[in-house]
Amino acid sequence: LGERLQSTFDHMKSRGKVTDEDVKAMMREVRLALLEADVNYKVVKQFVNSVKDRATGQEVMKSLTPGQQVVKVVSEELTQLMGGEQAEIAKAAKGPTVVMMVGLQGAGKTTTSAKIANYLRKNKNRQPLMAAADVYRPAAIDQLETLGRQLNMPVFSLGTEADPVDIAKQSLAKAKEEHYDYLFIDTAGRLHVDDSLMDELQRMKEAVNPDEIMLVVDSMTGQDAVNVAESFNEQLGITGVTLTKLDGDTRGGAALSVKSVTDKPIKFAGTGEKIDAIEPFHPERMASRILGMGDMLSLIEKAQTDVDEDKAKELEKKMRSQDLTFDDFLEQLGQVRNMGSMEDIMSMIPGAGKMKGLKNAQMDDSQITRVEAIVRSMTREERQQPSLMNASRKRRIAKGSGTTIQDVNRLLKQFEDMKKMMKQMTSQQKGKKKGNFSM
Ligand code: GDP
Ligand code: MG
Numbered sequence: 001l002g003e004r005l006q007s008t009f010d011h012m013k014s015r016g017k018v019t020d021e022d023v024k025a026m027m028r029e030v031r032l033a034l035l036e037a038d039v040n041y042k043v044v045k046q047f048v049n050s051v052k053d054r055a056t057g058q059e060v061m062k063s064l065t066p067g068q069q070v071v072k073v074v075s076e077e078l079t080q081l082m083g084g085e086q087a088e089i090a091k092a093a094k095g096p097t098v099v100m101m102v103g104l105q106g107a108g109k110t111t112t113s114a115k116i117a118n119y120l121r122k123n124k125n126r127q128p129l130m131a132a133a134d135v136y137r138p139a140a141i142d143q144l145e146t147l148g149r150q151l152n153m154p155v156f157s158l159g160t161e162a163d164p165v166d167i168a169k170q171s172l173a174k175a176k177e178e179h180y181d182y183l184f185i186d187t188a189g190r191l192h193v194d195d196s197l198m199d200e201l202q203r204m205k206e207a208v209n210p211d212e213i214m215l216v217v218d219s220m221t222g223q224d225a226v227n228v229a230e231s232f233n234e235q236l237g238i239t240g241v242t243l244t245k246l247d248g249d250t251r252g253g254a255a256l257s258v259k260s261v262t263d264k265p266i267k268f269a270g271t272g273e274k275i276d277a278i279e280p281f282h283p284e285r286m287a288s289r290i291l292g293m294g295d296m297l298s299l300i301e302k303a304q305t306d307v308d309e310d311k312a313k314e315l316e317k318k319m320r321s322q323d324l325t326f327d328d329f330l331e332q333l334g335q336v337r338n339m340g341s342m343e344d345i346m347s348m349i350p351g352a353g354k355m356k357g358l359k360n361a362q363m364d365d366s367q368i369t370r371v372e373a374i375v376r377s378m379t380r381e382e383r384q385q386p387s388l389m390n391a392s393r394k395r396r397i398a399k400g401s402g403t404t405i406q407d408v409n410r411l412l413k414q415f416e417d418m419k420k421m422m423k424q425m426t427s428q429q430k431g432k433k434k435g436n437f438s439m
Contacts, residue, residue: 034290087240088267165203215262
């Protein structure tokens with residue numbers, strides 16, 4: 001579907017304003033993308049309406065097509081809906097930060113407790129303690145203790161006979177006494193939300209007054225995730241969400257639904273079975289995943305912030321008319337560097353890999369540095385008129401730039417290739433499209 005979305009906006013011609021038809025055509029695809037990503041249909045409807053209003057009549061930025069512009073608005077709104085900024089896990093002002101891990105059976109509570117604890121120790125230098133308060137399945141305590149051994153991290157347990165609320169209280173006492181920074185309480189889950197579970201969790205909440213009640217949700221459960229999140233939030237009052245199993249082929253629509261239903265931030269994303277398969281949740285990345293646009297969105301973002309549009313236009317004109325100079329080349333390299341490595345950029349352009357000649361144009365950063373040095377060692381005339389180049393000039397340039405004649409020759413060859421490639425692209429595009437210089 002990402003491809004369909006892509007082709008819909010490829011077909012929109014460059015115009016000054018985003019029109020009703022542009023928006024309609026794009027939003028039809030966006031709606032499908034969202035539904036396909038398992039976003040709740042009510043959320044989709046509301047979302048589509050609000051974006052339509054915002055996108056229609058917008059000025060189209062010079063570097064974007066109307067279709068891209070609509071996608072940009074869509075992804076911005078999606079990002080906002082998912083909280084905008086990355087949300088941090090709670091931190092108590094004093095004493096250990098108490099985190100209650102709650103959720104249905106199999107959602108990933110036990111695994112995620114260990115993952116987040118490990119993440120905080122590794123990245124934030126915190127000392128966590130974990131508590132085994134799921135007493136209904138003996139295997140659950142073993143599981144947490146195994147993870148604790150694996151991480152060399154302490155686990156508090158009173159066995160399967162103790163009362164979970166008691167376990168929570170005693171583990172908190174230990175955490176305070178021994179000055180741990182975080183206490184992760186791994187609680188029991190059920191297959192469905194039920195009263196006795198909620199009752200136990202509520203009593204535990206009252207007993208330890210947690211700073212964070214982290215709901216762990218399996219992202220593969222799609223629509224069900226919404227109901228689960230809603231119940232836990234109403235009955236317990238959650239403060240954050242971790243979405244697990246995002247390494248599967250789910251498009252992550254649950255993220256959008258859960259956030260919009262509970263209005264509680266998603267803080268972490270679980271991306272695999274391994275202990276370090278956890279990362280802070282990034283709304284904008286999830287937006288592009290839900291839309292199925294791959295990295296197209298970040299390319300749009302980069303293109304609009306980093307490339308000076310007018311310079312790009314001028315350069316394009318020169319390339320088409322074949323009077324590309326080394327000064328232009330140098331300038332373009334600067335822009336390429338601003339946008340990230342050449343390879344990054346190429347990998348973000350759908351279909352770019354297939355384009356002929358592009359392979360030779362790829363450079364890594366150290367190559368760019370070398371090329372810059374070479375061009376800077378050329379005289380003004382040489383830069384403007386590459387045809388002047390001869391053996392003695394090359395030798396002088398190599399010496400001046402601390403490179404070799406081979407390096408200089410390679411650059412001259414690349415330069416010629418690039419001109420050829422531009423010529424190729426120009427003849428391919430002739431009559432088809434005007435205006436946009438696309439990297
Ligand atoms: P709990 O019942 O909520 O405590 O869930 P567990 O922590 O026992 O996890 C249930 C299963 O899901 C285990 O097999 C975990 O390895 C697996 N799991 C948890 N998080 C992830 C994840 O992010 N990705 C994948 N692929 N598996 C996960
Ligand atoms: Mg468990």
